[in-house]
Amino acid sequence: MIYYLGQFLVQYWGPARLLTSYAVLITLALYLGFFLSYKLIPKFYKVLPQDRGREFTLKENAEAAKGKPTGTGIVFISIFVVISFLICPMSWSRASIVIITWLTMLTGFLDDRSTDSWGEYLKGALDLIISVVTSFILYYSFKQTSPDGVVRFWLPFLANEIAVNPIVYIVVCTIMLWASINTTNCTDGVDGLSSTLVLLALLTLGILFYFVLGHKDIAAYLLIQHLPSGANWAVLLLAMAGVVMGYLWHNAFPSHCLMGDAGSRALGYFIGVGVMVSGNPFIILATSSIILINGGMGLLKVFLLRFFKIKIFETVRFPLHDHMRKNRGWSPTQVLLKFMILQLLITCAIIGVFLKIR
Numbered sequence: 001m002i003y004y005l006g007q008f009l010v011q012y013w014g015p016a017r018l019l020t021s022y023a024v025l026i027t028l029a030l031y032l033g034f035f036l037s038y039k040l041i042p043k044f045y046k047v048l049p050q051d052r053g054r055e056f057t058l059k060e061n062a063e064a065a066k067g068k069p070t071g072t073g074i075v076f077i078s079i080f081v082v083i084s085f086l087i088c089p090m091s092w093s094r095a096s097i098v099i100i101t102w103l104t105m106l107t108g109f110l111d112d113r114s115t116d117s118w119g120e121y122l123k124g125a126l127d128l129i130i131s132v133v134t135s136f137i138l139y140y141s142f143k144q145t146s147p148d149g150v151v152r153f154w155l156p157f158l159a160n161e162i163a164v165n166p167i168v169y170i171v172v173c174t175i176m177l178w179a180s181i182n183t184t185n186c187t188d189g190v191d192g193l194s195s196t197l198v199l200l201a202l203l204t205l206g207i208l209f210y211f212v213l214g215h216k217d218i219a220a221y222l223l224i225q226h227l228p229s230g231a232n233w234a235v236l237l238l239a240m241a242g243v244v245m246g247y248l249w250h251n252a253f254p255s256h257c258l259m260g261d262a263g264s265r266a267l268g269y270f271i272g273v274g275v276m277v278s279g280n281p282f283i284i285l286a287t288s289s290i291i292l293i294n295g296g297m298g299l300l301k302v303f304l305l306r307f308f309k310i311k312i313f314e315t316v317r318f319p320l321h322d323h324m325r326k327n328r329g330w331s332p333t334q335v336l337l338k339f340m341i342l343q344l345l346i347t348c349a350i351i352g353v354f355l356k357i358r
């Protein structure tokens with residue numbers, strides 16, 4: 001809305017052209033997201049559901065969280081949606097993704113406020129439906145914008161783009177989104193941990209979209225896929241980063257509120273979308289390696305044991321942050337800082353390798 005307003009006003013007032021600058025739009029989205037989340041989240045404490053303890057976490061973690069306002073994701077994800085439509089130029093695909101992000105949040109919030117948990121199978125089925133629908137949206141969006149109607153990936157160590165079969169794209173995208181939703185959800189267990197790791201992922205993707213993928217000359221120089229709508233996606237990513245910062249202000253140890261499934265599921269979904277939009281599914285390693293290890297290995301462990309009676313990592317507690325607290329004696333602050341440092345080191349290494357070794 002602001003972008004189109006700037007296009008209209010520029011003929012009457014020159015400085016209005018700033019409203020059509022993506023650098024300005026990104027800045028507005030980031031700061032407005034932070035300010036609104038910071039100011040509005042505490043006002044909803046009394047009406048949000050209270051945490052009842054967590055089924056699969058350390059007893060002391062569960063007791064520390066019990067009674068705190070949870071489901072805060074409904075507040076900051078709703079703020080993100082409003083900012084997105086206010087500031088970012090929208091296409092049908094971006095608008096669809098923003099709406100589905102809110103619906104993903106809603107499924108988590110309804111579970112947060114429910115007296116009886118929805119159960120992992122129901123939530124897994126909902127995640128699958130959301131992931132499949134999004135996969136079709138992304139595929140047909142890129143098919144429409146591709147000059148020859150072919151959707152392609154740019155992959156590590158390959159100079160040329162690879163054409164992707166529609167079925168392969170749908171399967172890869174579905175797995176990516178489902179895994180991102182659930183591993184991010186599993187990482188939410190230490191004050192500030194999930195939101196900090198998500199924030200790093202959002203900033204990484206935002207910078208990649210705006211300065212690399214969205215820049216025709218830089219993308220051509222690096223022999224990677226140019227994304228004409230890269231700046232538009234950067235606005236959305238930085239808007240989400242802003243609201244996460246506002247939430248993290250209140251969630252830093254010792255937290256005053258929790259995002260609940262409402263926040264973690266929506267954030268995981270949005271990161272997965274960002275990775276797929278980048279055109280390189282392996283970018284998930286740069287954005288979310290620690291999230292995948294921390295939450296994903298536990299999911300794999302349970303899956304293999306439940307369906308194939310295969311036991312792995314028998315001496316390791318998952319999510320891994322619980323293992324570090326219980327078995328290694330790390331404090332919540334140590335878990336947060338050390339996981340964050342590891343993710344930063346991984347991000348810098350993988351982005352450097354992916355962009356330059358081709």
